[in-house]
Amino acid sequence: MIVLPASSGKAREPVFVLGGGPGQAATELASDYKEGEFADHDLVFMDVRGTGEGHALDCPGGSDETPEAYLEPFLAAGAGFAACRDELQRHADLTQYTTMAAMRDLDDLRRAMGFETINIDSGSYGTRAALIYIHMFGDHVRAAVLNSSVPVENRAPLYHAAAAQRAFDLLVEQCAADASCHAAYPYISADLWTVLNRLRAKPEHVTIAHPITHAPLQVILSASGFADALRVMLYSADAGRRVPRLLQDAKMGNLAPFAEAAMLSSRRLANSIRTGLLLSFTCSEDVRRIRPDEVARATKGSFIGDQRVRSQMAACAIWPRTHVPKDYYAPVKSNVPVLIISGEVDPVTPPAWGKMMLRSFPNGIQVILPAGHTPYNDCTVSLSTRLYAAGIAKGLDTSCVSALRYPPFILPG
Structure with a gap:
């Protein structure tokens, strides 16, 4: 556990931070909070069971010793x-x-620290955890932020x-509406399917820089690995x-920029998730x-197809x-005020899930940002x-x- 004390000298109800995944350690998020943010509140980062150092439920996968495994499909x-x-058992x-x-x-x-009420700051799967906490202990929640919502109706990874x-x-639509982007990349979808079909016929060897040593590293890109x-x-x-630039390069035969x-x-994603905990949570609750x-x-x-769902079902x-x-799974109705934040182009928890989560909170609002996940x-x-x-x-x-805007597309040159 990590506690970042309030810096204003007038501490109010603390903010408990819930990580995503499932399988992300909350303490690893502490460095993301800048000095002076939430100055009136202690920030509390508790690693939920199975995520913290010494009790993490992790499974072998990609590592910096075998980085080529990072390009294999998750699970x-x-x-x-x-x-x-x-081994874990x-x-x-x-x-x-x-x-x-x-x-x-x-x-x-919360009780051991002597707090009667807390605020909750949650992201991704952490919003599911926040929902369950409010359902179980809602009298002790002053307010909650639910960033990239995962309601119980979302049976991940279906x-x-x-x-x-x-x-x-x-x-693709946004690029088409941008004259410069459309002129540079008029066939983004076709580029993607050209590459996927080529890799389905034959996975390709690609030489890239090792993520740590920067030495030449040969990896294999399959269609499913590329899609994931x-x-x-x-x-x-x-x-x-x-992505449009990377897909165009890949279509022309240069897969190295995409692979890097x-x-x-x-x-980054693989190192933030304890895979064993993800399976323990999702196998029982969703899959x-x-x-x-x-x-x-x-x-x-879909360009992913059924690979992820069937792999996770096989693991479960x-x-x-x-x-x-x-x-x-019971419907939650709570008067806790919540702020639901959704990214318009979120590829895993799109705004519709936030809208569904909002049904549980008559005192809540949803905002949709020009952004991706969390x-x-x-x-x-x-x-x-x-x-x-x-x-x-x-x-x-x-x-x-x-006032928020998307970043510009990366154009040739």
């Missing part, structure tokens, strides 16, 4: 996670890792493919603005609700599951600060949102 090992399961009961259990831990911490395709299609890497790139609006960009974004006959329909026409087939009370900037900090100060979301001045 591609499927049933191969049995070896990790067996030597010191952990994998049935004891659920969102509800983690939120009981959080409330135990909708990942459609969300990523939507984000890509919006990117593209999805991860779209998490960031900045990285997304490079993919290595950076996929490495168990996915019917095999739904997969083809949910992923049809051998992973221990635990009973999840029906109360976990946008965090001066505007979101200002909105969150005012929410925590006033304890009211309705009527919050959101004018800073209208």
Whole structure:
């Protein structure tokens, strides 16, 4: 746990920060908060069970010793996670890792620290955790920020493919509406499918710089690895603005720029997630609700296809599951004031999920930013600060949102 004390000298209700994933350690987010932000509040970062140092439920995957694995599709090992399961079970009961259990831990911490009420700052999967905490202990929540919402209706990863395709299609539309971008990249979708079809026929060897040593490194790009890497790139609006250029280069036979960009974004994501915890949470809470006959329909026409869903389902087939009370899925109605932040081109939790989450909170509002996943900037900090100060979301001045703009597309030269 990390606590960043209020710097103003007039500390109010603390802000408890909930990480995403699932599987992200909250303490790793502490460095993202600039000095002076949320000056009237202590910031509390508690690593939920299974994420912190010494008790992390992690599984072997990409590493800086074997960085080529960063370019393999996430969870591609499927049933191969049995070896990790067996290793983790030597010191952990994998049935004891659920969102509800983690939120009981959080409330135990709140009481131990002597706080009657807290604020919550959450992102991505952390918004699901926040929803469950409010459902269980809502009387102790003053206000909450839900950035990139994951309501219980979102049975991850069933909708990942459609969300990523939507984000890509919006990117194509935005480029077409930009004269310079359209002139440079008139066939973005065709470029993507040309590369994917070529890689389906034969994966390609690519030489790039090692992410740490910068020595030459040979990697293999498959169609599924390429598609998953593209999805991860779209998490960031900045990285997304490079995609048309990268796809054009790839179509022309130069895959190295894409592979290098993919290595950076996929490495960052892989190193932030404890895969074993992700499986413990999602296998019991989400994947168990996915019917095999739904997969083809949910992923049809997407550049990712069904690979991610079927890989995660295969992993969950051998992973221990635990009973999840029906109360976990019960509709939540709470008067807690919430600010729901959504990125317009979010490739995993698009604004529609935020709109659905808003149904639980009659005293909440939603703002949609020109951004990707979990946008965090001066505007979101200002909105969150005012929410925590006033304890009211309705009527919050959101004018800073209208001043935000997408970064420019990266053009040739």
